Amino acid sequence: MSVQQILKTIEENSIMFVDFRFIGLNGGVHHITLPVSEVNEETFENGVAFDGSSIPGFRGIEESDMVMMPDTESAFVDPFTLHPTLNIMCNIFTPAGERYDRDPRSIAQKAEEYLQKSGVGTAAFFAPESEFFIFDDVRFENNMNSSFYSVDSEEAAWNTGRKEEGGNLGYKVAVKGGYVPVAPTDAQQDIRSEMVRIMEETGLKVERHHHEVATAGQAEINFRFSTLTTTADNLIKYKYIVQNVAKQWGKVATFMPKPLFGDNGSGMHVHSSIFDGDTPLFYEKGAYGNLSKLAMNYIGGILYHAPALIALTNPSTNSFKRLVPGYEAPVNLVFSKGNRSAAVRIPIAAVSPKGCRIEFRTPDSTANPYxxxxxxxxxxxxxxxxxxxxxxxxxxxxxxxxxxxSDDEKKEIRSVPGTLEEALDALESDSAFLTESGVFSEDFIANYIAFKRNEAKQVAIRIHPHEFNLYFNV
Structure with a gap:
């Protein structure tokens, strides 16, 4: 979409504000809003200034001036604002006009450029399956002398005896019993359908939605694959819509991987493939999983670098509460066709040559998708x-x-890191595959590791409520 087309969209939709957005290190979205009276062709040529020192992990106060450069292809009309608003994703540049090497979106674009320069293919396609929970109530607190969290859901297994409903109607979702039941057990059909309606209005192509395995409102909505940066943009849009629709319905949606103890967590299985023009490069009829040698080497790279990779695909301390055996968690660094206990799965049902792909099941939605x-x-x-x-x-x-x-058989299988700190250690010792291409800078990796180690430390030094169960009366 050209700048002129953007300006025409503004006029045709009676847009009053333009919201310029960018991505922080943790994947959070930040924005600055301009009235349309301040938006013209020069805005897209010169960008929008902001203070980079106020964004965690971005920039020191002595070099805080930064510029958002709008990407017109990402524009969509915001479905939630009171006043008509056009949202546009941006890349981050320095005042000297250089692409900022800590900007996640620019890193994604550089990865696509590197693929094209490599001669392997022209485009990589990604499709994430981002699961989430819809709760009716969430409360948490961390103080010097107290710490707790509490979530609740109308369909949760623990509410079979609740009286506050004015007559409990049952129809609760059992622990591990939530995979695709119909209403009335599935109480969230309509809210998910509303999310899908708005996603499609904003340009996402949605393939399906359903209740997921866990009790208490676990859900999944799948949208169509696209190229790397576009898919990351789409995932940011997806999360924005899920969270805002939930709020409109008086509920709250979370992409936290493990908000419940004792039931399945929320993952983000990521499908990927490489094409050369219109030719799929992962397909070879009759081979294992119908995968080409190139695709097998791709899997080899994913699994070989997985301990370091997981520092970026599972970048929260909570990620590793999900990555434990027994909850369909893909903790085993192996590959298989159709097997959901493997970290890399090869989908084989109803797959065409162009649909041939690999599925990396370990990631979760705390990852910055770019x-x-x-x-x-x-x-x-x-x-x-x-x-x-x-x-x-x-x-x-x-x-x-x-x-x-058996335990002896399992000894032969390498597992994912057990903590965020272990994953960061792996990234520290194995980052050349990210930096040699120039896609990730060494400064970015060092800054990212320091940023995430601080998160891990903040959790490690705090007193856990279960420690009172274990140690208070020792």
Whole structure:
């Protein structure tokens, strides 16, 4: 979309404000809003200034001036604002006109440019399955002398005996019993459909929605794949719509991986493939999973670099509350066709040559999608470059239920890191696959690790309520 088309959209939709948005290190969206009287062609040529020192992990106060440069292809009319508003994603530049190397969106674009320069293919396609919970109430507090959290849902298993409903009607979702039931057990059909309606109005192509496995309102909505940066933009839009529709309905949506103890957490399984023009490069009829050698090398790169990769795809301390055996969590660094206990799954049902892809099941939605998708692509390309054979490296294929293997058999399988700190250690020792291409700078990696280690420390030094159960009367 050209600048002239943007200005025409503003006029045709009686737009009163233009919201310029950018992505922080943690994947959070920040914005500055201009009235249309201040928006013209020069706005798109010169950008919108902001204070980079006020964004965590971005810039020191002595070099705080930064510029948002609008990407007109990302524009959509905001479905939630009282006054007609056009939203536009931006890339971050320095005042000297240089692309800022800590801008996640620019990193995603550089990864796409690197793919094209590599000669492997022309485009990488991504499709995330981002799960979430819809709660009716959430409360939490952390003080010097107290710490607690509490979430509640009308359909939660723990509410079978609740009286406050004015007559409990039952129809609660059992623990691990929430996969695709119909109403009245599924109490959230209409709210998910409303989310889908608005997603489609804003340009997302939605394929389906359904209740997920966990009790208390776990949900999933799948939107159509696209190229790397566009998919990351779409995921940001998706989360924005989910959270705002939930708020309109008097509920709250969270993409936190593990808000409930004892039931499935929320993941973000990521499908990816590489094309050369219109030719899919991952397909080879009759091979294992109908995957080409190039696709197998891509899997080899993903699994070989997985411990470091997970620092970007599962970048929260809460991520590792989900990555434990027994809750369909993909903790085993192996690949398999159709097997959901493997970190890398090869979908084989109703797959065409162009639909042939790999599914990395470990990530979750605390990931900054621009960083996560870029890092996945670079890990896969490193596997292609070095000819990493996942079979020779001992990554499978494993076509058994890995959770049911004996302890001796499990010893042969490498697992994901057990904590965020372990993942950051892995990234610290294995980051060349990200930096050698120039997509991620060494400064970015060092800054990211320091930023995330501080998060881990903030959790580690705080007193956990369960410690009172374990130690108070010792």
């Amino acid at each position: 960083l996560a998708f870029a890092a996945m692509l670079l890990a896969g390309l490193d596997g292609i470059k070095k000819g990493l054979d996942p079979v020779a490296l001992g990554y499978g294929p494993f076509d058994k239920n890995i959770y049911e293997l």
